[in-house]
Amino acid sequence: MTMSNSIPPFEITPYAGGEVVLRLSDIRKTYNSGELAVNVLKGISFEIRRGQFVGIVGTSGSGKSTMLNILGMLDVPTSGSYLLEDINVETLTDQEQATIRNRKIGFIFQSFNLFPYLTIEQNIEVPMIYNRVSRRVRRARALELAKQVGLGHRLGHRPTQLSGGECQRVAVARSLGNHPTFLLADEPTGNLDEKTGNEIMNLFHRLNREQNVTIVMVTHNPLFEPHYDQVIRLRDGLVVQEFPQGAFAS
Amino acid sequence: MMLFSDIVQLSLQNLRLHKVRSVLTSLGVIFGVGSVIAMLAISEGAKRKALEQIEAMGIDKIIVYSKxxxxxxxxxxxxxxxxxxxxxxxxxxxxxxxxxxxxxxxxxxxxxxxxxxxxxxxxxxxxxxxxxxxxxxxxxxxxxxxxxxxxxxxxxxxxxxxxxxxxxxxxxxxxxxxxxxxxxxxxxxxxxxxxxxxxxxxxxxxxxxxxxxxxxxxxxxxxxxxxxxxxxxxxxxxxxxxxxxxxxxxxxxxxxxxxxxxxxxxxxxxxxxxxxDWEVIVPLDLLKQREATQNIFTIVMSSIAGISLIVGGIGIMNIMLASVFERRKEIGTRRALGAQKVDILLQFLIETVSLTSLGGLLGVILGIGISQIITYYAGMPTVYSLWSIVASMLISSLVGVIFGTYPAWQAAQQNPITVLRAE
Structure with a gap:
């Protein structure tokens, strides 16, 4: 195993981060299915600071997916407050939420979710299109991002011509288009083999360390925990462990 | 909302991706418009010929003949x-x-x-x-x-x-x-x-x-x-x-x-x-009568055309609804990446309008082809009028707007959470 494919050494000091960009307090989510009310999230509070690499971990049924949806503003909590930078997210209209998703959140999915009929370049441009970035600027930015993830030479290809790892790199490039406040990655290595998965993790790590990109990663893979500056472990809709210890207390 | 040119480009890209399906989908409109154009061309040709004959007798004449x-x-x-x-x-x-x-x-x-x-x-x-x-x-x-x-x-x-x-x-x-x-x-x-x-x-x-x-x-x-x-x-x-x-x-x-x-x-x-044992012909009167009959014929033709376009439109609506279901992952991804509901709505609406307009265009070509064949083999004169071609194209686009709105609205209403989970 070469250096670049291995998990970075453990002794990297967890980064305390810059100013707070995400603040969740007492987030609860209840689903009403008929007469039965299911409490999925039972009061979750945490903060994420700029430049941190945060892992949200937990087994299935722990409320991980719901947490992801709320963080990604695809769903709203039943109660509690969610501040993204200075914006109180709960009060936004559907249209404003879409705009926030577009400008401030970079989505990365487990199954990449690239558009098969678009070229790599066009795929990377999609969030910028919704942000009304001019064609010329979009092109330049797409090239820059593709180079950043090591795919500058494949702009004209289609996703079907790429390997899984390459597809996820394209998805990472796409998520960065509008300089989002944070990247929200949902099991980004779930569909990849171990080696390719590590490559993607290293890409995240590099972006985090070199460009100070805030990353929130939702995963159940415990092997990646050494990467995180902060771990939020969910079980039965509650935070059961935080890492480093006392990170939220300060 | 995204730039209009980008939405149009996106919609056309989708149609290009499914060339065969696009053509099959718009078959209803193609044949509807095609038959209308052909029949109008034939009736217009027949009308011209009849009018020429009437005019040839001279509109400043009255013809009396022994019968x-x-x-x-x-x-x-x-x-x-x-x-x-x-x-x-x-x-x-x-x-x-x-x-x-x-x-x-x-x-x-x-x-x-x-x-x-x-x-x-x-x-x-x-x-x-x-x-x-x-x-x-x-x-x-x-x-x-x-x-x-x-x-x-x-x-x-x-x-x-x-x-x-x-x-x-x-x-x-x-x-x-x-x-x-x-x-x-x-x-x-x-x-x-x-x-x-x-x-x-x-x-x-x-x-x-x-x-x-x-x-x-x-x-x-x-x-x-x-x-x-x-x-x-x-x-x-x-x-x-x-x-x-x-x-x-x-x-x-x-x-x-x-x-x-x-x-x-x-x-x-x-x-x-x-x-x-006599008969009087006033060519001018015949001309007027002929025009009146022609108007009735045109109304009947338009009704038939309307029905065939409605049928075509319903077919397209059906396929678009199926397409919305099939592409809900794409819709969810787009919504997650920042697409507004109106972006999704316009994307699907423009796609449908492009389909029907394309159908209209192919229909016009088909109609002209059919009338050419009829002229060639049956010797019937055919005349296409510019207005019938322009009107067919416009109406086809309108059919797209009418029957594309509901599927597009459906697409925009998709909940990104549930559609993202659909694999």
Missing amino acids: KPPSAGAGVSSSRTSRIDAYGLSAVDRRKILELDNIERITRVRDARKKILKGLDRMDLKLVGVDRDFLEDSASGMVAGRWFSGLDFHSPQNICVIGSNVKRKLFPLGARDVIGAPIRVEGQVFRVIGVLHNDIGATYPEVGNPNDMILIPFPTSEILYGNYAYTDDGTGIRVTLIDYDVFLLKIRNLEYIDNTARRLINYLGKSHSKVK
Whole structure:
């Protein structure tokens, strides 16, 4: 195993981060299915600071997916407050939420979710299109991002011509288009083999360390925990462990 | 909201991706528009031809002609072998009609009812006596030789002007100079002095098209044939007593043509009270009637077109709804990446409109193709009007808007959470 494919050494000091960009307090989510009310999230509070690499971990049924949806503003909590930078997210209209998703959140999915009929370049441009970035600027930015993830030479290809790892790199490039406040990655290595998965993790790590990109990663893979500056472990809709210890207390 | 040009590009990209499916989807619209264009072209062609024929009779004319009454001959003679049919317009009628104040002149036409033979074959041609104004009043022109002079009418001789079809049928191919050539008709010989051509296709009741006529001066006709004709219909000799077959009435003031026609009909009705052996045609009236029928036809056509486009539209709506379901992961991803509902709505709406517009375009091409084939094989004239093509295209696009709105709205309403989870 070469250096670049291995998990970075453990002794990297967890980064305390810059100013707070995400603040969740007492987030609860209840689903009403008929007469039965299911409490999925039972009061979750945490903060994420700029430049941190945060892992949200937990087994299935722990409320991980719901947490992801709320963080990604695809769903709203039943109660509690969610501040993204200075914006109180709960009060936004559907249209404003879409705009926030577009400008401030970079989505990365487990199954990449690239558009098969678009070229790599066009795929990377999609969030910028919704942000009304001019064609010329979009092109330049797409090239820059593709180079950043090591795919500058494949702009004209289609996703079907790429390997899984390459597809996820394209998805990472796409998520960065509008300089989002944070990247929200949902099991980004779930569909990849171990080696390719590590490559993607290293890409995240590099972006985090070199460009100070805030990353929130939702995963159940415990092997990646050494990467995180902060771990939020969910079980039965509650935070059961935080890492480093006392990170939220300060 | 994203830039409009980007939405359009995106929608077209999707159609290009599924070329075959796109074409299959718009088949309803393609055939709907195609059949409408073809049928309109055919009806327009038929209309033009009919109008040309009506106009060829001259809209400043009233045409009166002798019509053999159904009972003619029955009461006149009881003889089995020799029957006499006496009917039609007479010299008295001519004088009386000329007294109506809005009539400038009457051009008389009389078919001599002679067999025109070439060798032993009977030709479908007529020997016809006409007045001097016939050339002008039938809107014909001379292609060779000359028309009758005043002298030809003062001192009648055996001369004739032949129609262009007569020349083609009676004279061998390539015969340069038919002027001066003799034509023999039942014992009489006529010398050709000119060749006439009527290129607007005027066709008169009873006597037909001037191109099929051997024309002789009216006085010659009177001297040689009088007002009678013998015909042998196989059961015996039949005598037809008839002064004139057709009157071409030239009208002075077109404004009062209706009034003139009414008085003419009044007069003929009174003077021919026993049997109706006459008929009046007012080309202008026919023209108006024809236009009225055409309007009805157009309304019927439009209804059929409307129904076929609705059917096509429903088909497209169905496919688009299926497409929304099939592409819900794409929709969810787009929503997660920041697409507004209106972006999704417009993407699908423009896709549908592009589909139907494309269908409209292909339909127009198909329709023109069909009418070309019909013209080629069936010899029917077809005319496409620009408005029918433009209207078809616009209506196809409108169908896209109408039937694309619901699927597009459905697409925009998809909940990104549930659709993202759908694998």
